[in-house]
Amino acid sequence: MSPRLTREERSLEPERYELDEGPAYRFDLGRREFLGVLGAGLLVTASAAEALAQQRRRPGGRGDDGGTIADRVHIGADGAITVLTGKVEVGQGSRTQISMAAAEELRVPLASVRLVMADSSLSPDDGGTYGSRTTPATIPRVRRACAAARELLAETAARQWRVDRAAVSVREGKVVEDGTDRVATFAELVGRHFADGLQREVQTGVTVTSVSEWRILGTSRGRVNGSEIVTGRHRYPSDMRRPGTLHGVVLRPPSFGATLAAIDLAAARSIDGVVAVRDGDFAGFAAPTSWLARKAREAVSGTARWNETSHPDGDALYEHLKEHSREGGSRFGRRGGRPRERGSVDEAIKSAARVLRATYHIAYVQHAPMETRAALAEWDAGSVTVWTGTQNPSRVRDQVAEAFRISEERVRVIVPDTGGGFGGKHTGEVAIEAARLAREAGKPVAVQWTREEEFTWAYFRPAGVIELAGGLDGAGKLMAWEQTNYNSGASALATSYDVPNSRSRYRSSDAPLRQGAYRALASTANVFARECFMDELAATAGVDPLDFRLRHLGDARLRAVLEAAAERFRWSERVRATRGSGRRGVGLGCGTEKGSYAAACAEVEVSPETGRYRVVEVCQAFECGAIQNPDNLRAQVEGCIVQGLGGALSEEIRFRDGRIRNASFSSYRVPRFRNVPAIDTVLVDRPDLPSVGGGETPIVAVAPAVGNALFAAAGVRIRSLPLRGEGFRSA
Amino acid sequence: MTVEFTLNGRPRTVRTEEERSLLEVLREDLGLTGTKYGCGEGDCRACTVLIDGKPTPSCLTAIKELDGKKVLTIEGLADGEQLHAVQRAFLEAGALQCGYCVPGMILAAAALLERDPAPDDDAIVAGMNGNICRCCGYVNILEAVRLASRRKEASR
Numbered sequence: 001m002s003p004r005l006t007r008e009e010r011s012l013e014p015e016r017y018e019l020d021e022g023p024a025y026r027f028d029l030g031r032r033e034f035l036g037v038l039g040a041g042l043l044v045t046a047s048a049a050e051a052l053a054q055q056r057r058r059p060g061g062r063g064d065d066g067g068t069i070a071d072r073v074h075i076g077a078d079g080a081i082t083v084l085t086g087k088v089e090v091g092q093g094s095r096t097q098i099s100m101a102a103a104e105e106l107r108v109p110l111a112s113v114r115l116v117m118a119d120s121s122l123s124p125d126d127g128g129t130y131g132s133r134t135t136p137a138t139i140p141r142v143r144r145a146c147a148a149a150r151e152l153l154a155e156t157a158a159r160q161w162r163v164d165r166a167a168v169s170v171r172e173g174k175v176v177e178d179g180t181d182r183v184a185t186f187a188e189l190v191g192r193h194f195a196d197g198l199q200r201e202v203q204t205g206v207t208v209t210s211v212s213e214w215r216i217l218g219t220s221r222g223r224v225n226g227s228e229i230v231t232g233r234h235r236y237p238s239d240m241r242r243p244g245t246l247h248g249v250v251l252r253p254p255s256f257g258a259t260l261a262a263i264d265l266a267a268a269r270s271i272d273g274v275v276a277v278r279d280g281d282f283a284g285f286a287a288p289t290s291w292l293a294r295k296a297r298e299a300v301s302g303t304a305r306w307n308e309t310s311h312p313d314g315d316a317l318y319e320h321l322k323e324h325s326r327e328g329g330s331r332f333g334r335r336g337g338r339p340r341e342r343g344s345v346d347e348a349i350k351s352a353a354r355v356l357r358a359t360y361h362i363a364y365v366q367h368a369p370m371e372t373r374a375a376l377a378e379w380d381a382g383s384v385t386v387w388t389g390t391q392n393p394s395r396v397r398d399q400v401a402e403a404f405r406i407s408e409e410r411v412r413v414i415v416p417d418t419g420g421g422f423g424g425k426h427t428g429e430v431a432i433e434a435a436r437l438a439r440e441a442g443k444p445v446a447v448q449w450t451r452e453e454e455f456t457w458a459y460f461r462p463a464g465v466i467e468l469a470g471g472l473d474g475a476g477k478l479m480a481w482e483q484t485n486y487n488s489g490a491s492a493l494a495t496s497y498d499v500p501n502s503r504s505r506y507r508s509s510d511a512p513l514r515q516g517a518y519r520a521l522a523s524t525a526n527v528f529a530r531e532c533f534m535d536e537l538a539a540t541a542g543v544d545p546l547d548f549r550l551r552h553l554g555d556a557r558l559r560a561v562l563e564a565a566a567e568r569f570r571w572s573e574r575v576r577a578t579r580g581s582g583r584r585g586v587g588l589g590c591g592t593e594k595g596s597y598a599a600a601c602a603e604v605e606v607s608p609e610t611g612r613y614r615v616v617e618v619c620q621a622f623e624c625g626a627i628q629n630p631d632n633l634r635a636q637v638e639g640c641i642v643q644g645l646g647g648a649l650s651e652e653i654r655f656r657d658g659r660i661r662n663a664s665f666s667s668y669r670v671p672r673f674r675n676v677p678a679i680d681t682v683l684v685d686r687p688d689l690p691s692v693g694g695g696e697t698p699i700v701a702v703a704p705a706v707g708n709a710l711f712a713a714a715g716v717r718i719r720s721l722p723l724r725g726e727g728f729r730s731a
Numbered sequence: 732m733t734v735e736f737t738l739n740g741r742p743r744t745v746r747t748e749e750e751r752s753l754l755e756v757l758r759e760d761l762g763l764t765g766t767k768y769g770c771g772e773g774d775c776r777a778c779t780v781l782i783d784g785k786p787t788p789s790c791l792t793a794i795k796e797l798d799g800k801k802v803l804t805i806e807g808l809a810d811g812e813q814l815h816a817v818q819r820a821f822l823e824a825g826a827l828q829c830g831y832c833v834p835g836m837i838l839a840a841a842a843l844l845e846r847d848p849a850p851d852d853d854a855i856v857a858g859m860n861g862n863i864c865r866c867c868g869y870v871n872i873l874e875a876v877r878l879a880s881r882r883k884e885a886s887r
Contacts, residue, residue, distance in 0.1 A: 091829025091866045222825055229830035230818040232765020232805035236831060239764035247759060289759050291751045370769050370777055370831040370865045419767070419831030420865050451770040631825050635868055639828060642867030665774035665863065673856045676869045 021514070024429040025403055027279045027436060069152065070198040071124045072145035073102070079187030081106060081113050085142060086126035087134050088118040088391055090369075090421030092695040093632040094134045096224045100629060101139045104209055104216040105146035108173040108186075110224065118393050118415035128392035130423060130517055132594040132693025135628065139691070143208040151206070152197040156189045211626050211687045218687075220631035225417065236419050237389035238374035242444040245376065246275065247290035248437040249297050251283040252453060255658030256514070257309045264303040268296035275441040276300070286437040286445045311658035312512040318361050318465050321487045324510035340494060343501030345469075348480035352471025354540055355480075360529040361720040362464040362488050364513055364653035365646075368670055371419025372454040377434035378444035383410040386431040389418035396428030403432045404439070422643070423517035424458055455663035460653055461518035462511060464488025466529040471501075476541030478552050483530060487511060489522025492593045492700065495530060497552040513655060519640070520593060520696040524647065524703065527591035528721055531704030535587065535711060545588060545708060546571055555592070557623060557686075562590045562599040564621035564682050569601035578712065582608055584616075587708025591700040595692040596624035597684075600641070602677075602705035606713045612731040613713070615645060615677040615706055623684035624694040630683060637681050637698040644702030646671045649730035652722050736797040739807025747794060754778045754789040757804060765805040765834050769863070776862040779835035780804050786842045805834035808841065817841045820879035821872075828866035836862050840876045848883050850876075 074082045083102040089095040095115055103110045116122055118129075126138045150170045157175040158165040167178050175184045211218065228234035253260070260281045268276040268285055274296040275286040283304065287293040312320045327339075349355055375388035384404070390396045393413040401408040418425065430447055438445040449457070464487045471480035481495050481502040490506035518524075538548035546566050553559050566572075566588065578584040583605055590599035600620040606613035622637050650669040654661040662668045703721055711717050716726050723730070732749040735742065738761070745756060757763040757780075766789055769777030773788040780789045781803040808815045817840045820826070827833045836859070843850060843858040850858065855876050864872060 089829075091831075093828070220825075222822055223827060223830075226822045226827065226830075227814070229827055229833055230814065230821050230837060231809055232763075232834045234830065235764060236767075238768065239758075241762075241764075289747075289751065289755065291748060291755060368865055370775065370829065370863065371767070372769075418829065420829040422865075448768060451772070451775075635825055635828060635871055638870045639867045642869060643865075646867070664772060665770050666772065670863060670865060671867055671869070672863060673860045673869050673873070676856075676873075679870055 023399065023402055024427070024432055025280060025282045025436070027282070027403055029279065029404065067124055067145070067202060068199050069145050069148045069202055072142060072202070073149040073198070075149070075186050075190050075194070077187060077190055079185055079190070081108060081186070082116060083113055083142065083146065084116045084123050085138060086118055086123040086393065087138050088129045088393065088415045088421075089417040090129065090389075090391060090425070091419070092134075092636060093223070093629065094129065095417060096221055096632065097135070097629050098139060098142055099224050100216045100221055101142050102146045104214060105143050106150055107170045110216055110221060112173060115224075117417070118413075120393055120397050120411070120413045125394060128395065128426065129421070130391055130426065132596070132696050135624070135691050135693040136595065139628070140208070141202075144204070144206045145202045147208045148200070148202050148206050149198070152194060152200075153186060153189055156191070156194045156197070157184050159193060160184070160189070217628045218626070219629070221629055222631070235416055236371055236374070237376070237387055237416050238371055238419070238446075238448045240376040240387040240416060241446065242376065242378050245444045245446050246286040246288060246437070246441055247293055248284055248286040248434060248445045248447040249290060249293045250433050250447070251285075251297055251301055251304060252457065253281070254306055255308050256311065257658060258306040261305040261307050262303075263300060263305070265300055267299040267303075271296050271299065275437065277437065277440040279436060282433070282436060284433060284437045286441050308658065314512070314655040314661075317463055317512065320512060321463065321509045322465050325486045325507035326509070327507055339503055339505040341503040345480050345482050345501045345503040348501035349469060349471045352479055353474040354472045355469065356533070356536055356540055357467070357469045358533055358536060358719055360466040360468070360532065362466065362525040362528070363651070363721055364460040364463040364515070364655075365518070365651045366455060366458065366460050366653055366668070367420070367422040367424030367518060368454065368665075368668065369420025369422060369424055372449040372451060373425065373430040373458065374446070374448040375431040375434040376444060376446040377431065377438040379435070379438055379442075382406070383412070384435050384438070385412040385414065386435060387414045387416060388428070388431040388434075389421070390415055390425045390428060390431070391421045391423070392426045395426065396431050399428040400431055400435055404435065422519045423521065426517055427459070429457070451665065452663045455668065456660045459514040459516040461521065462488045462515040464522070464525050466525060468529060468533045470533060470537045472537060472541055476543055478537060483526070485522065485526060488525040491521050492523030492526045492591060496555055496558055496590075496592055497534070497549070498554045499552065513653070519643070520699045523591065523593040523697070523700050524644070525721065527589065527593075527700040528703045528707065531589035531591065531701070532707045532717070532719065535704075535708045536717065544572075544575065549590070557597045558590055558592050558599070561597045561621040561623050561684055562588070564684055565590075565599040565601050565619055568621065568680060568682050569619040571601060574603065578603070581713070583713060585709045585711065585713025587705050587710070587712055589701040589704030589708060591697070593697045593700060596622065596694060596697040598622050598698050598701045600701035600705040602702070602709045604706060604709035604713050606710065606728070608714065611727040611729065613710055613728060614731040615649070617678040617680065618645070618702060618705065619680040619682070620698060620701065621682040621684055622694065622698050623686060624697070625689040625691040626687045627683060627685045628691050633683055633694045634681055636695045637683070638679055640696070640698035641679055641681075641702055642671045642676055644699040645675065645677075645706070647721055648703035648706045649675070649722055732795060734794055734798050736799060737801040739803060745794060749793065749795040751794050752790050753780065753792040753794055753797060753802070756794050757789065763804050763806050767831055767834060769832070769835075774863075775832075776839060777832050777835045779838045779862065781838055781842055784842060784845065786839045803838070805838060808837065815841060816882050817844065817875070817879045820875040820882065824871050824875035824878055826868060826871040826875035828864075828868045832862060832864045836864065836872055840879065843876070844880055844883055849880055852877075
């Protein structure tokens with residue numbers, strides 16, 4: 001079942017960028033009849049939430065406010081509070097933030113809330129965890145449901161006490177009659193009336209706590225399950241085990257798109273304890289230890305015959321993307337399609353005093369979350385449960401159901417808090433692999449991809465070519481703007497600046513690698529190219545880069561972060577201090593995406609002798625409405641800055657002949673401690689504005705700030721991500 | 732083969748194939764899943780354990796090398812319910828996002844502070860550079876190590 005999005009969400013989520021591809025595996029499903037396979041039996045923890053969820057009128061839940069209070073909130077006979085969401089925790093802090101929202105509205109301490117996340121048989125469908133939607137879409141739903149539950153508690157107490165509802169309030173985890181000492185705990189109120197009331201629809205108009213009255217939201221709270229994590233007790237998807245669990249490995253093709261023509265599994269099957277299965281292009285092995293499973297794979301891999309196909313040359317990537325491009329293409333985001341034009345760009349270019357054109361290149365990069373794809377699968381009487389790390393559990397459920405040709409009701413997907421996502425875990429191939437092996441073995445099977453498998457068989461942030469043209473009038477005012485993106489995506493493609501004549505175009509292409517979502521996706525590429533090109537235009541006009549931007553920037557929120565970053569960084573002073581040094585330079589960049597605003601200033605130091613440069617400092621201002629958890633937001637912004645530096649300085653997937661050439665952390669360089677510059681973060685709080693997400697957009701302004709600083713330091717314009725070339729590279 | 736070593740303060744005998752990695756034996760045979768697989772090549776140090784006090788990638792350590800050694804994993808760092816100073820500092824500094832690198836980070840930091848109770852930032856960076864945090868939460872992790880160091884110094 002695909003998430004049901006409101007019209008507002010559709011417009012705010014232009015680029016979910018789901019992979020549009022066939023199933024990972026087309027199983028024949030072998031000799032044994034599916035219903036004859038007996039699993040080890042699923043032990044279901046009998047929780048109050050579960051019992052309640054099973055009674056829900058609409059199993060599967062709904063993403064909109066049409067749901068009942070019971071879809072979201074349960075209060076047990078012991079007063080224990082359980083809140084439910086379909087969202088997942090992948091490191092962005094959603095578990096804590098949603099718990100805070102619930103505690104706020106229920107007027108209870110944060111520690112009283114138990115949050116059940118992403119269990120397809122319990123949770124309401126909140127859509128996938130992407131597009132920075134948790135804060136603007138899910139948190140309000142949780143707040144409304146919890147506010148409705150609070151109202152129901154007050155109403156229940158008023159009824160029991162035979163007093164007016166207005167005389168009753170809920171505070172500090174109790175229900176009280178104002179002006180008296182009459183008090184009831186939640187547990188004392190959880191009777192028939194309350195249970196019936198939970199079946200009410202949550203009204204969209206229910207009153208939630210205003211920002212000025214927040215006691216929990218708006219304050220910095222550490223992770224609610226932090227002590228589980230620092231002690232190693234938290235069980236990530238790769239840590240899940242069931243009694244009798246086998247460990248599985250898969251035989252991978254030698255190159256992308258290769259199909260398995262033949263394999264002889266006899267040598268693997270002769271090893272005691274090994275289960276080996278070949279089904280179509282899938283060949284997998286399960287054993288009591290992964291060591292033994294690998295031995296079994298080694299024993300037969302030489303007998304495999306693969307049919308390989310030809311592949312575009314990775315060294316000619318950008319030529320390939322451009323040559324194979326076509327207008328728009330719905331696969332690549334809802335804003336793809338026809339060019340968007342304001343005024344007449346062609347006329348304005350003709351009449352411009354100065355015209356600049358430039359082409360920027362964006363490399364493929366990978367998310368490389370610390371936890372590789374992992375799943376544990378267990379069958380029981382024709383139904384399967386998978387514990388897996390994914391940002392899109394309902395999609396994984398669909399994929400598993402499709403692979404095994406069973407109804408989605410027979411697939412339960414549970415997502416334990418997961419070791420990183422960054423947009424990279426939207427698919428269910430490892431869940432299918434574990435389930436296929438578990439079906440064959442008749443036992444639970446755990447599969448965790450190796451790092452090399454993750455680098456090779458997961459997907460990538462799309463590479464791209466971005467062409468720009470700009471026209472200035474005699475006074476240095478920007479009159480014409482054109483930006484065309486080939487392949488990397490359409491988000492943040494339209495310029496944020498006030499230009500009377502502008503056109504943006506997106507052209508999809510024949511992508512040589514499997515590509516999909518990524519933190520902020522194409523906005524990083526489009527903002528990088530735009531902000532570097534703005535610098536080129538500013539230099540042509542002979543205007544300071546900050547002034548040039550401000551002259552063309554009417555968007556008050558974007559102006560505010562740009563000015564905040566420049567002020568904190570002491571932009572003008574540092575321009576003067578570094579200008580002409582030949583070694584040091586400062587640069588800036590800004591952008592908006594998903595309703596939030598980022599601006600960054602950077603200082604770079606370059607060695608003219610070696611061409612090696614390093615980033616000395618990044619100062620970033622960020623605004624996403626009313627801040628709900630300042631420390632967590634700061635951590636997200638800082639994480640984005642450093643992850644953004646990875647893509648800016650060193651990260652690049654290399655490939656040839658359908659193989660990845662740098663599928664390891666030693667050859668694909670992600671940021672380490674040594675690469676972290678001085679970081680200064682300014683959080684701009686806007687309690688007057690609705691809260692939106694902050695886990696993605698802070699990545700967009702980092703690369704252009706560094707690229708522009710490098711230009712200021714060395715006088716060389718590098719038009720690629722990563723910022724390498726013309727003899728320059730990061731130290 | 733049979734290997735006898737001390738695991739989190741207790742003697743342990745393991746019977747298994749000698750080439751298997753310590754990481755795999757911990758996670759698959761001994762139920763200690765706090766030690767994480769990150770790359771299998773010693774590049775990311777998510778699998779760090781302390782062997783005779785020295786931070787070591789358990790993914791590259793064959794089980795046969797452990798005879799007579801003392802192994803400490805994240806599960807053995809706290810003293811009962813009393814968290815180790817570095818664990819407390821990670822919580823206080825908010826030094827975790829997804830948290831998957833955290834067991835390895837904490838053990839690397841604990842070993843660093845044993846060697847050098849008052850490291851400056853360069854020494855922390857040098858001591859921890861092998862550990863990758865892909866959430867890139869390095870600022871808070873650095874702060875956590877500084878905080879643990881100050882606490883340790885203050886309690887001396």
